[in-house]
Amino acid sequence: MTFSITKTERCKNARLLTGxxxxxxxxxxxxxxxxxxxxxxxxILTSKNAAPYNSFVKEFKKVLPDSTVxxxxxxxxxxxxxxxxxxxxxxxxDLIVALGxxxxxxxxxxxxxxxxxxxxxxPKKYEIDSRAxxxxxxxxxxxxxxxxxxxxxxxxxxxxxxxDSEGAINDIKEIADKVGITIIAKRIDDVxxxxxxxxxxxxxxxxxxxxxDKIITSNAxxxxxxxxxxxxxxxxxxxGENRWTVQNGALFSLFASxxxxxxxxxxxxxxxxxxxxxxFQYPSTVNVLMNSNVAERLSPGVNIVAxxxxxxxx
Numbered sequence: 001m002t003f004s005i006t007k008t009e010r011c012k013n014a015r016l017l018t019g020x021x022x023x024x025x026x027x028x029x030x031x032x033x034x035x036x037x038x039x040x041x042x043x044i045l046t047s048k049n050a051a052p053y054n055s056f057v058k059e060f061k062k063v064l065p066d067s068t069v070x071x072x073x074x075x076x077x078x079x080x081x082x083x084x085x086x087x088x089x090x091x092x093x094d095l096i097v098a099l100g101x102x103x104x105x106x107x108x109x110x111x112x113x114x115x116x117x118x119x120x121x122x123p124k125k126y127e128i129d130s131r132a133x134x135x136x137x138x139x140x141x142x143x144x145x146x147x148x149x150x151x152x153x154x155x156x157x158x159x160x161x162x163x164d165s166e167g168a169i170n171d172i173k174e175i176a177d178k179v180g181i182t183i184i185a186k187r188i189d190d191v192x193x194x195x196x197x198x199x200x201x202x203x204x205x206x207x208x209x210x211x212x213d214k215i216i217t218s219n220a221x222x223x224x225x226x227x228x229x230x231x232x233x234x235x236x237x238x239x240g241e242n243r244w245t246v247q248n249g250a251l252f253s254l255f256a257s258x259x260x261x262x263x264x265x266x267x268x269x270x271x272x273x274x275x276x277x278x279x280f281q282y283p284s285t286v287n288v289l290m291n292s293n294v295a296e297r298l299s300p301g302v303n304i305v306a307x308x309x310x311x312x313x314x
Contacts (some may be wrong), residue, residue, distance in 0.1 A: 039066040040094040040269065045081065047100030047119075049073050056099060056262035058117065063266025065208055074102055081106030089113055092203060095273065097265060104128060112271055118265055119258075123280050132272045133280045134261055138254055139177045140168075148179045151207055153303045155189060157239070158184045158192065158201035158208045160227075162215035188215055195226050202234045209239040211252065217241065224248050232294070234303055243289060245314060251298065252290040253271060256283035289313065 036088045044060070046053040061069050074081040074090070085106055088096060098107040099119045104126045107115045117123060117133035149155065157176070161169050167186070171190060174182045184205050186197045194216065201208060208231050217223060228249035240250030264284050270279060288310040295304050 002076065021099055035082055040064070040068070040273065041092065042069045042095045042097060042269070043091075044071045044091045044099060045079075045084065045088070046068060046071060046073050047101045047102035048075060048112050052119065052258045053099050055258035057094060059262030060097070060258045063263055064142065064269060067269075074106065085110060092256045095097045095269065102128070114276075115270055116265060116268065117280075118261055129280055130277065131280070132266070132268070132277050134265055135282055136256055136261070136280075138256070139143045139282045140170055140172045142286055143254060144172075144176045144179050144181055144281060147207075147209075148181060148309070149236060150252060150288070150305055151303070152305055154206035155180065155238075156182045156184050156205045156207075158186070158205035159211050160186055160188050160197055160201070160216045161211065162188055162213045162263065165211070165213055177302050191215065191222060192217060195224060198227050198230055202231060202236050205236065207237045207239055207251075212241045214310055220244075229271070232297065235295075235298055237298055237304070243313075246289050246291045246294075249294060250291065251304070252310075254289055255287050255289055259285050260285040260287075285309065 042064070044057055046057075057069070057071055074082050075085065080104060085096070087114060089110070093113060094109065096107055096113060096115045098104050098115055098117050101120065104117050104120055104123075108126055108128050108131075109118070115131065116130060117126075117128055117135060120133065121127070121136045123129040123131070123133055123135065147154070159172075169185050170184070173185070176183045184201060186201060188194055188197055189273070199209075208228065210223070223245065228238055228245070232249050238245070238250040238263070240246045240253035241253070243254055243264070246253050261283060264281070268278075268281070288307050290306055290310050290312050291314065292312045293314045297306065
């Protein structure tokens with residue numbers, strides 16, 4: 001019996017010692033990794049000196065405290081950007097982060113150094129959609145999910161579109177169907193067709209989505225006086241695509257904050273450096289801007305669920 005007790009105590013002591021050693025090595029290894037992680041020389045090339053870029057940079061730096069981050073402003077001159085790129089590559093930079101359209105043009109042909117792009121809505125326009133980057137806009141899936149959350153009883157959402165959006169509308173219909181939304185779409189080939197098309201849709205749908213389209217949303221007077229005003233009179237909520245539409249009568253729109261884009265870009269740096277190009281990503285955080293006056297005007301007839309972190313304007 002004595003031997004048995006002594007053996008048990010030895011086993012306990014052995015297990016205790018083993019556990020302490022394991023914790024010690026875990027602490028040492030984690031400290032070592034933390035001390036060398038994400039220590040890169042990074043240059044952020046901005047198209048111009050503007051508040052959105054500054055917000056992006058501030059959050060980007062927070063994610064990479066051990067890295068050296070230098071900001072170079074192109075001052076809106078593409079030729080100047082090209083010269084800056086040559087200087088950057090001579091300075092043994094590990095990574096270029098190109099922000100905005102002019103920076104994208106200047107950096108898109110560099111193959112000798114990793115480049116990450118952001119602050120772009122259409123990377124395909126610059127032939128860089130297969131490169132590493134973060135869009136400003138959201139996927140159709142992200143949009144439909146938020147539409148469903150904010151307007152839980154909206155089963156039919158109308159949308160006007162031009163001929164160039166035919167393929168995109170078909171894809172959106174399939175995605176919307178997965179969350180219980182039916183897209184009622186009307187094609188517009190001429191702005192003179194908009195008024196009658198809007199009147200028809202407003203009789204058939206629970207909400208109207210002002211999806212960006214060069215025929216439909218390029219005319220401010222048409223948007224405000226024909227679409228937004230008529231929808232408000234009918235108490236049909238309008239889903240906008242930007243702040244302007246919300247200010248002028250849309251119930252809400254979605255947006256990606258520049259701070260969240262900067263943080264997301266910082267988190268993707270190690271992946272780019274280790275794995276190479278991974279294509280453009282959509283923003284990971286969806287923000288909602290709502291018009292409180294419009295919400296009050298639509299209630300109680302329309303069930304509106306405002307997100308807790310929504311931003312409100314009147």
